[in-house]
Amino acid sequence: MVEAAEQEVQHYSEYAIEEFLVRAEPYYRAVGDEMELFSAAYQQHIPVLLKGPTGCGKTRFVEYMAWKLGRPMTVIREQQNGGGAQEVREGEVRVPLVTIACHEDLTASDLVGRYLLDADGTRWIDGPMTRAVKAGAILYLDEVVEARKDTTVLIHPLTDHRRILPVEKTGSIIEADDRFLLCISYNPGYQSALKDLKHSTRQRFISIEFNYPPREIEREIIQQESGCTEEQADSLAKLGEKIRNLEDHGLQEGASTRLLIYAGRLISEGIPPRRACQVAIVWTLTDEPELQRSLEEVTSSIFE
Amino acid sequence: MTSSAPTPEIELELAKLPPAVLEAYQESLGPVGGAFGPDEVGLWAKEGVSIGSQTIRSWEAAIEYYRVSPHVCRFLSFPSFMQWARCGTYLAQDSPTLAVAFFKSSVAIVPNLRPQYIPRWAGLGRSLYKGTWKSSTLAAKFFEVSPELVRSLPFWDVEVFASLVEALSYKSYDVASECLTLGKDVLPGMGREREPFLAMARALIDTSWREVKTCLELVPRALQHVDEAQTGRFLKLGERLAKVGLRDTSRFLSDGTQALGRVPSGSQGYILDLCDQLAAVAPEAVPPFLRSLDSVLTRITVSQLDTWYQHGMRLLQDNPESGIAFFKIESNTSESMLETLSSSLELDRVKGILRLYCRALSGAGVEILNTKELVRRNIGWIDEDSASTDGSKVFLPPVVDHYSNKQDNFSWFKVVSTHQVGHLEFGSFEFLFDKQATQFEDRRHGMEEEINARRAEELAARRAMADMARELAGEDAEVTFVEVGPEGAASAPESPGSMRTYTDIGRFLAMFENGKLAFDLFTVLEDCRLDYRIKVEYPGISRASSRVQTETLERRPKIEDMPIQQAMVELLIHMSLERFSGLPVPEEYEEAAVMLSRILHQLRTAAANVEDTAEATLRAYEIISRLPNQTEEEDQWDEQDLEEPGEFNEEEFQDLIDRLQADMEQRSEGQEGDESYESPEPVDYRGDFKPEMVQLLTRLQADSGEQGEAQPMTQEMLEQLLQESDELELDAEQGDITDSMTTFAQNIMKEAGAPPPNSQPGQGYGPLLHDDDQGGELETREPQTFLYDEWDFRANDYKPRWCIVKEKTVEEGDINFYQDALKNYQSLSNHIRRQFELIMPESMRKTYRLIDGEDLDLNATLEAWVDLKMKIPPDDKIYWHRNRNRRDVAVVFLLDMSASTAEAIDEGRQTVDDRDAPDDPVEYMVWLRRRREGLVRRNYKRIIDLEKESTALLVQALESIGDTYGIYGFSGYGRENVEFYVIKDISEGFGDKVKRRIDKITPLHATRMGAAIRHAITKLENQDAHTKIMFLVSDGRPQDRGYSREGVEKEYAVHDTHMALVEARQKSITPFCLTVDKAGHDYLKSMCGDMGYEVLGEIWSLPERLPMLYRELTARRFVRR
Structure with a gap:
């Protein structure tokens, strides 16, 4: 069976979560001093809260910083299932990145770990947070307000001077690796009375605010990411800017950089720009016919 | 047998008649005897004899009489009963058949007919009888159907119907009889419309009686299309048309109702209004109008219908033939009018889209308003057809019908609003006198100093003159600045003499001697800059805007016909509309034209700002103002191509100015005879550009908001400023100007006093349309009252504290209602x-086989355990969880x-079809029950x-x-x-x-x-x-x-x-x-x-x-x- 598996050509890579390293340099275009801030916080073990609207580059930023902050690490064992695992040579510069997208059913035990039945009884399995703490990774909790309230119990001891993770079920406490850093993200746009970050939690982080980049930078990003021409990228950035003007006038959220890039990619695949913007931006943003029509008029003014 | 007394003689009498009579008598004797006293029975019996002995065949009637008596006597008192019987006797006298029919129907009719109506009813039948065989059949038929009619119609309507049938019977008994049958089926189903319908049918008898039957056949189906409230009016219209002798009422009925049925509901009344008006002028135009209505309304809206209709109405009054052709849409006028109307686009329809569009482009909370609104505010804008902006709102004309389809008309709107928003987006109103231009060297400040110096000199000279005059006159009255102000225009910027320095644009424009020329140049150059910017920024719209530009160019006046100064301005306009080749240029001033073109080209770059426009204006002014404003001969003009006139260069410019200056000085010694400068015709799609007004409004608003130390502007100062401004084109005669100026000033002050947009809810403006707007905010004094704002979509803002809501508790009534x-x-x-x-348990049910939960799900755990023992990977879903999500x-x-x-x-309608009976048994029972209830309780x-x-x-x-x-x-x-x-x-x-x-x-x-x-x-x-x-x-x-x-x-x-x-x-x-x-x-x-x-x-x-x-x-x- 093993042989058969080896013969199959694998088209995917599979890593243990703490071994997932950002290997190639991700593209990230700094808008302000966020890189310096993040590095400083990392050196000083200060947890970081990233605020910003959807698709403005928070996750990409964390990836980039994980790559950038990488430094010599001690041995990390190779995972058993072959192909995808990376060989990490000693002295190579890497910081693993563990990303957890939070959702409303995410419980503390999903993060810490749980006992599972084994042939000979039960076996403890570490959750992703425990693994990140042990491996000294950057732990990135995306959309943290979505997670259940009991997760804050875990976040608190990890984010103050103690840097410990109490594992209730095993009755143990894990001291975080020196390289460990907790980073959470949060979208103030969704903010409602029900889902807000508690102040006791908030005040354990420094906050870096993100917003959609200014037009020139956004153009650069779109062009880089989508491979369309500079002119097209500029038009897309212009469109983004115009659409965001409508944020308080009917649109719940403006077009994210990500959507603009999607449109750019469609364009570079040969889809006519107006159509690309319609499917990637207009229809994605709203279902209201009048608003759609207005956005399409803006699109048709900008693109030929 | 108490009442056997009269029997012997009666029976003897009856024995003379066929035996069946006696049998019938004997059969009924018992029940009738039970209802009436002995004497009364005697009378009853005698009446039968009398009936039987009226004519040879009247014994048949007598049989019927006796047969029905037991039934009838239950409902009638004896006097009424005898009245009834006697009616029968009279009928038997005329025709036994009639009497038989009368008695037969009586059983069914007496329960529903008031006794006093019985003679009238009998009379109705009688009146149909004309002594012929056919008429007696008809009359008998009437009696036959009348129970049905009387049960569901008021008696009055039955009478009307009977007289209708009678009238018909003069024309044809067959038709009358058929109508009688139809009427029985149709009339009971009608509601309020019955009366007008009968009236209409009545009217038809005289003109086209054959129609009656068709109408009866058509009416139930036809009237379904018409709003209940309107059926009466519709039928009245029919009556009116019938009375004037219009044929084809049945066709009118079917076509008309169908047409009305397609009209958006709520508008039927309006359509009928139109029909009534038409009927008053030319009744024969009504049917064509209704017939065309459907196809017309697929092309235009109800609100546009009026325009079309009124036109037809006018034609109708002049020439009925052409009017009717118009309404039949068999005339070109009608067709082309529909064409225009259907393609025209009303601002209201696209306002929402344009608003968002403008907001997206400008990034400000721009509002779209009708130009009429702006004119109504009376603050200096007077043209209802030109788009404009006042800095926070974009004003667009109410309707566009330049093109033959909606799409193109919409793009016109788009081009126009893009241009107006361009003023906001690219900063036309953000001109600062002290801000650096990007394409030109600064010339403003130097020029201002120069001019100020010159004006100060003039002023000093005047003062000296005034002093001298005073000395001479020996007066010590002060001659103030202001008195010399108006002629001297602006003086030093800091001096309070001129108010124009209040705004930056005012300060700039005040420098020029020929303010009109300067302002026209500023407008054309700024529009040129904007159009270029828009073309670059929004390439998608360029096709539409090029089209508009080309069309505009076609309508521009010929350059060659103008005096030089105006020709030069027009030249600039042509170039701003992207026409660079084949431009006529006067030979003599070719250099000037090229220089102007170079200046204009300096603005055709994305980096140019409004200050560049100002610098360009300054230079263009310097050139043009030095040219003579005279008409050139036709052969003095040369076609020129100014697409690439070369780079602008300050030295060359200066050279040119010097030369022109010299020419001018030379010329001024010679002939006089310059024409006075006239502003060019406005460029339609660019609308009204009033930068000074906008800056003024913004500035005033800001100042009134600040309440700062800055000296507030008084109305007088404002008036003076407005007087000096070149933006106000007043049509009024000289005398009125001061008046209207005061009104403007007051309006503007009011305008500025209103809070700037996006701050607090304002009060809206403009004369409001309904009486409810009288008065303003309300206050609550009583307890349990609450104040709420109300949204005014015209002002796009809330009316603060507009409604008082009074909360009251409903009285308590009978508890039985609830229980029933x-x-x-x-x-x-x-x-x-x-x-x-069923909703409840869902929320508290245990959910099994979960990855995580309150406790182990034993079944799943055991399975997993077994799997493990068997070395098979177990399922890890072994927990259960109680869903605690409370509702x-x-x-x-x-x-x-x-x-x-x-x-x-209307319960009648509810029985229309049984087809939608539900399939589900439970629902079916419900449905059935509901139906039955509806039928049982007939009270509404x-x-x-x-x-x-x-x-x-x-x-x-x-x-x-x-x-x-x-x-x-x-x-x-x-x-x-x-x-x-x-x-x-x-x-x-x-x-x-x-x-x-x-x-x-x-x-x-x-x-x-x-x-x-x-x-x-x-x-x-x-x-x-x-x-x-x-x-x-x-x-x-x-x-x-x-x-x-x-x-x-x-x-x-x-x-x-x-x-x-x-x-x-x-x-x-x-x-x-x-x-x-x-x-x-x-x-x-x-x-x-x-x-x-x-x-x-x-x-x-x-x-x-x-x-x-x-x-x-x-x-x-x-x-x-």
């Missing part, structure tokens, strides 16, 4: 309760208690009754699941009196009190929905529930005084309600509208937007549908775990 309602709908109520109870719903029901809910529900039911019953059912259902709920009714009259009735307050417990209140829900006044909704929002807002729902049950569109009249107000009400619903949603309340108004789709769509609503097709389903809808609405929200 439940009893009457018992099966439905059980069904609903079962459905509702957490708060809901408010708002019931419409307006007067219209008192309307009876009102909409409100159904609302009440539904409420009872709903309350019961809600109690079973324990949601928090409140039930309120609303009505009121006028904005200061919106009544909000509490049936069950949201925080109140359920009990007998509530049950009693339900009984007292009654139709009251009007419906101002917006305010009621806002109050309901307040109620819900204080609830701490996960899901909040507001359920609105209504019977029609919102209506109130000053809230709902035809036209704008109607829209106003719908917009306000929509806004209120939007507010609800913003407060995370889910609104849902349920209406029983079949015509509800048209306005609900705009009222509810993407929020939920339902139009109940069948009002009877309300009690069933309401709870079910509620269940669906809340259940859907609860699927999350």
Whole structure:
């Protein structure tokens, strides 16, 4: 069976979560001093809260910083299932990145770990947070307000001077690796009375605010990411800017950089720009016919 | 046998007649004897004999008489009975057949006919009898059908119908007889329209009696298309047409109703108005009009119809032939008019789209308004057709019909609004005198100093003159600045003499001697800069705008015909419209033209700003003002290509100026004879550009907001400023100018006093259209009254504290209503309760086989254990979990208690078809029961009754699941009196009190929905529930005084309600509208937007549908775990 598996050509890579390293340099275009801030916080073990609207580059930023902050690490064992695992040579510069997208059913035990039945009884399995703490990774909790309230119990001891993770079920406490850093993200746009970050939690982080980049930078990003021409990228950035003007006038959220890039990619695949913007931006943003029509008029003014 | 006394003689008498008579007599003797006394029986018996002996065959009538007597006598007192019998006797005298028919029908008719009408009824039959065989058949037939008629028609209508039949019978007995049968079937089904229908039929007899039958056949189907309220009018129209001898009334009936049926509901009355007007002028035009209506309305809207109609009306008055052709759409005029109307685009329709478009482009809260609005404000704009902007709003003309299709007309709107927004986006109004230009060297400051110096000199000279004069006159009166001010225009910038320095643009434009020329140049150059910018920034629109530019160019005047100065300005306009080749240039001033073109080209770059425009203006002015304003000979013009005139260069420019200056000085010694400078014709699509006014308004607003130390501008100062400005083109004669100037100044001050956009809710402006707007904000003094804003879509703003909502608790009535309602709908109520109870367990059920949970799911655990033993990977879903998500719903029901809910529900219609009987047995029973109820209780039911019953059912259902709920009714009259009735307050417990209140829900006044909704929002807002729902049950569109009249107000009400619903949603309340108004789709769509609503097709389903809808609405929200 093993042989058969080896013969199959694998088209995917599979890593243990703490071994997932950002290997190639991700593209990230700094808008302000966020890189310096993040590095400083990392050196000083200060947890970081990233605020910003959807698709403005928070996750990409964390990836980039994980790559950038990488430094010599001690041995990390190779995972058993072959192909995808990376060989990490000693002295190579890497910081693993563990990303957890939070959702409303995410419980503390999903993060810490749980006992599972084994042939000979039960076996403890570490959750992703425990693994990140042990491996000294950057732990990135995306959309943290979505997670259940009991997760804050875990976040608190990890984010103050103690840097410990109490594992209730095993009755143990894990001291975080020196390289460990907790980073959470949060979208103030969704903010409602029900889902807000508690102040006791908030005040354990420094906050870096993100917003959609200014037009020139956004153009650069779109062009880089989508491979369309500079002119097209500029038009897309212009469109983004115009659409965001409508944020308080009917649109719940403006077009994210990500959507603009999607449109750019469609364009570079040969889809006519107006159509690309319609499917990637207009229809994605709203279902209201009048608003759609207005956005399409803006699109048709900008693109030929 | 007490009454055997008269028997012997009677029987002897009867024995003379055929034996069957005696038999019939003997058979009935018993029952009749039971009803009447002996003497009376004797009279009864005798009457039979008398009937039998009238004519040879009247014994048949006698048999019938005796036979029916036992039945008839139960309903009539003896005198009435004898009256009846005698009627029969008379009839028997004329025709036994008639008498037989009379007696036969009597059985069925007496229970429904008042005794005193019996003779009249007999008389009706008699009148149909003309002594012929055919007429007797007809009369007999009349008696035959009359029970049916009398049962469902008022007797009066029966009489009218009978006389109609009689009149017909003079023409043809066959037709009369057929109509009689038809009438029996058709007339009972009619409501209020019966009377006018009969009148119409009556009118037809004289002109075209054959139509009557067809009309009778058509009418039931035809009138279905017409609003109930309008059928009467429609038929009256028919009558009128019939009276003037119009043929083809039946065709009119079918075509007309069909046409009306296609008209948007609510407009039928309007169409009938038009028909009436037409009928007054030329009745024969009405049918063609109605026939064309359908196809016309597919092309234009009802509001556009008027224009088309009025045109036809005028034609009709001049020449009936052509008018009728017009309405038949058989004339070119009609066709082309429709063409134009159908392709024209009304601003109102696309306003929403354009608003968002402009906001997106400008990034500011721009509003789109009608140009009329701007003119009405009377602050200096006078042209109703030109687009413009005042810095925060874009004004567009109300209708565009330049092109033959809507698409093109829309792109015109787009081009125009893009240009106006361009003023905002690319900063036309942000001109700062001290800001650096990017393409030109600074020349403004130098020039200003120069001019100030010169003016100071002049001033000093004048002062000296004045001093001398004073010395001479020996007066010591002061001669102030201001007195010399107007002629001397602006003086030093800091001096209070000229007010124009108040704005930067004013300061700039004040430097020029020929203000008009300078302003025209500034306008054309700035527009040129903008159009170029737009072309670069928005390439997508360039095709449309090039088209507009090309068309504009075609309409420009010929350059060659103008005097040089104007020709040069026109040249610039041509170039700004992207025409660079083949331009006529006077040979003599070719260099100047090239230089102008170079200056213009400097602006055709993305980096150019409004200060560049100013510098360009300055230079262009310096050139043009040095040219003579004279007309050149035709052969002095040369075609030039100015696409690439070369780079602009300050030295070359200076050289040119020097040369021109020299020329000018030389010239001034010679001939005089320059024409005075005239402004060029405006470029349509660019609209009105008034930078100084905009800067002024902004500045005034800012100043009034600040209340700072800065000296506030007085009205006099403002007037002076306006007088100096070149932007105001006053048509008025010299004398009026000061007057209108004062008005302007006052208006502008008012305008500026209003808070700047986007700050607080303003008060709106402009003369408002309805009387309700009189007065302003309201105050509450009584307890339990609340104030709410109201949305004014015209001003796009709230009217602050506009409505008073008075909260009252409904009186308590009879508790039986509640119980009866439940009893009457018992099966439905059980069904609903079962459905509702099903919701509950869902929320507390254990869920098995989960990855995580409260405890191990033993079954799954064992399986997993076995798997492990067998070395098979086990399933890890081995926990169970109790779903603790409690149902957490708060809901408010708002019931419409307006007067219209008192309307009876037409039960006749309900029986129309049985096809929609539900398949589900439970529902079927419900359905059946409901039907039966409808049939049993023939007394009518009102909409409100159904609302009440539904409420009872709903309350019961809600109690079973324990949601928090409140039930309120609303009505009121006028904005200061919106009544909000509490049936069950949201925080109140359920009990007998509530049950009693339900009984007292009654139709009251009007419906101002917006305010009621806002109050309901307040109620819900204080609830701490996960899901909040507001359920609105209504019977029609919102209506109130000053809230709902035809036209704008109607829209106003719908917009306000929509806004209120939007507010609800913003407060995370889910609104849902349920209406029983079949015509509800048209306005609900705009009222509810993407929020939920339902139009109940069948009002009877309300009690069933309401709870079910509620269940669906809340259940859907609860699927999350």
